Amino acid sequence: MQVPSFVIVLVVGFVTILCVVGFALAGFVLSVRSSGAWKLATSYARMHPYIRRKVGGVRGFGLFPAGQIQVQGTGGEAEFGIKVKGELGEARLFVRVTKAMGEWHLQQATCEAAGERIVLHGPPIPGPEPPRDAARPPGAAPS
Numbered sequence: 001m002q003v004p005s006f007v008i009v010l011v012v013g014f015v016t017i018l019c020v021v022g023f024a025l026a027g028f029v030l031s032v033r034s035s036g037a038w039k040l041a042t043s044y045a046r047m048h049p050y051i052r053r054k055v056g057g058v059r060g061f062g063l064f065p066a067g068q069i070q071v072q073g074t075g076g077e078a079e080f081g082i083k084v085k086g087e088l089g090e091a092r093l094f095v096r097v098t099k100a101m102g103e104w105h106l107q108q109a110t111c112e113a114a115g116e117r118i119v120l121h122g123p124p125i126p127g128p129e130p131p132r133d134a135a136r137p138p139g140a141a142p143s
Contacts, residue, residue, distance in 0.1 A: 051091055
């Protein structure tokens, strides 16, 4: 029995579409996971005491980050949710980070674990300190 040619064309087209979508998804995941924004967020998750209390030692992170990342030159911003996997359970970390002058800085982090959602108030990820004159009103003499 011979398979009709239109069936072969449909199967080849379907497989081609699956490959294109798969490669696009893999490219997105790899680009996010290799970004400075991802590295900043995951290092924050590994060190934050609240997350460590909720999940135990961090063993890894979910494969697919949900969110977006936009980079333009030396600036950018990213917002995403990361599944944090630990010895005691899992949590979800939501972060907003910005990039200025080539460096990523954590702006906001919220964690969902064990049915509670909390804005994290912990040690910030080090970033450049503002200039000492930044708080001076315009026109005021330097101190």
